[in-house]
Amino acid sequence: MNLTKVIIAGPRGRMGKEAVKMVMAAEGFELISVLDHKHEGKLLSEVDENAYANVPIYTNLEECLQKSNADVLIDLTTPEVGYLHTKTALQYGVRPVVGTTGFTGHQLNELKEIAEEKKIGCIIAPNFAIGAVLMMKFSKMAAKYFQDIEIIELHHDQKLDAPSGTAVKTAEMISEARRNKEQGHPNEKETIKGARGANVDGMHIHSVRLPGLIAHQQVLFGADGQTLTIRHDSYNRDSFMSGVSVCVETVMKLDTLVYGLENILD
Numbered sequence: 001m002n003l004t005k006v007i008i009a010g011p012r013g014r015m016g017k018e019a020v021k022m023v024m025a026a027e028g029f030e031l032i033s034v035l036d037h038k039h040e041g042k043l044l045s046e047v048d049e050n051a052y053a054n055v056p057i058y059t060n061l062e063e064c065l066q067k068s069n070a071d072v073l074i075d076l077t078t079p080e081v082g083y084l085h086t087k088t089a090l091q092y093g094v095r096p097v098v099g100t101t102g103f104t105g106h107q108l109n110e111l112k113e114i115a116e117e118k119k120i121g122c123i124i125a126p127n128f129a130i131g132a133v134l135m136m137k138f139s140k141m142a143a144k145y146f147q148d149i150e151i152i153e154l155h156h157d158q159k160l161d162a163p164s165g166t167a168v169k170t171a172e173m174i175s176e177a178r179r180n181k182e183q184g185h186p187n188e189k190e191t192i193k194g195a196r197g198a199n200v201d202g203m204h205i206h207s208v209r210l211p212g213l214i215a216h217q218q219v220l221f222g223a224d225g226q227t228l229t230i231r232h233d234s235y236n237r238d239s240f241m242s243g244v245s246v247c248v249e250t251v252m253k254l255d256t257l258v259y260g261l262e263n264i265l266d
């Protein structure tokens with residue numbers, strides 16, 4: 001059997017650790033190296049006692065890609081770094097599976113253009129959890145009937161980007177189905193800045209950050225005399241790993257960039 005050779009960027013992170021475990025345990029994948037910004041030349045098992053992976057750590061992606069014959073780069077880092085990693089991997093013909101959130105629309109378009117030019121697969125998935133993907137799809141369905149929508153995303157307090165990638169993607173999917181409407185009273189005024197959250201096409205996104213949380217989102221719909229709430233909760237990061245695994249398998253068959261797990265699920 002031909003194994004898919006994988007590099008993971010961000011292997012010491014909360015998501016990266018889970019991804020290392022998943023790739024090591026998967027029959028069809030082989031972890032060949034990891035990309036960090038510390039610990040050059042060491043083995044991952046030397047810097048993380050729980051990671052039994054005896055794979056080399058590189059701090060320079062180009063060197064890492066030149067020295068290995070990787071098929072896929074899984075990126076779970078930070079927005080600025082993740083974007084550069086994705087661009088570099090595409091330029092080297094290595095297929096990115098990106099969980100890192102916080103990319104701008106301009107960055108996503110640029111990456112799509114590179115993937116198309118190189119005819120190489122790339123998946124950028126703001127949320128790898130199947131339940132979160134269903135929450136987004138159900139929200140899009142409901143938005144056809146409800147124009148008044150508030151998205152409340154709740155995450156752990158170490159998260160760098162706000163709103164979450166999932167909330168941004170949810171708003172984008174809702175906008176495809178929702179008739180544009182500026183919500184609330186036309187004369188509404190914030191007496192404390194930010195009270196109404198971020199405004200996307202007239203709907204609002206609110207970001208909650210608290211220790212104890214992992215990743216949660218509820219989408220509230222309101223109409224005369226009724227409300228509808230669609231909610232998803234990730235209680236651990238293992239909840240994302242089957243999605244990562246599906247993406248690693250699927251990206252090998254693609255020749256363009258796909259943004260969102262919903263676009264590759266049957």
Ligand SMILES: NC(=O)C1=CN([C@@H]2O[C@H](COP(=O)(O)OP(=O)(O)OC[C@H]3O[C@@H](n4cnc5c(N)ncnc54)[C@H](OP(=O)(O)O)[C@@H]3O)[C@@H](O)[C@H]2O)C=CC1
Nearest residue numbers: 010012013014015035036037076077099100101126127128
């Ligand atoms: N798509 C999805 O389903 C999910 C996506 N995410 C996203 O994944 C990303 C990572 O999240 P999380 O694991 O919680 O974050 P962490 O902060 O726990 O992990 C990020 C890791 O990246 C490392 N890092 C920083 N700079 C570099 C670099 N230049 N090269 C390689 N590694 C680097 C950090 O090292 P150090 O700490 O030493 O700086 C850290 O180990 C975020 O963007 C988050 O939003 C999270 C959960 C699910």
Ligand SMILES: O=C(O)C1=N[C@H](C(=O)O)C[C@H](O)C1
Nearest residue numbers: 101126127159164165166215
């Ligand atoms: O940082 C996180 O934790 C998460 N990030 C992703 C996002 O920004 O939507 C996915 C999930 O919500 C967890």
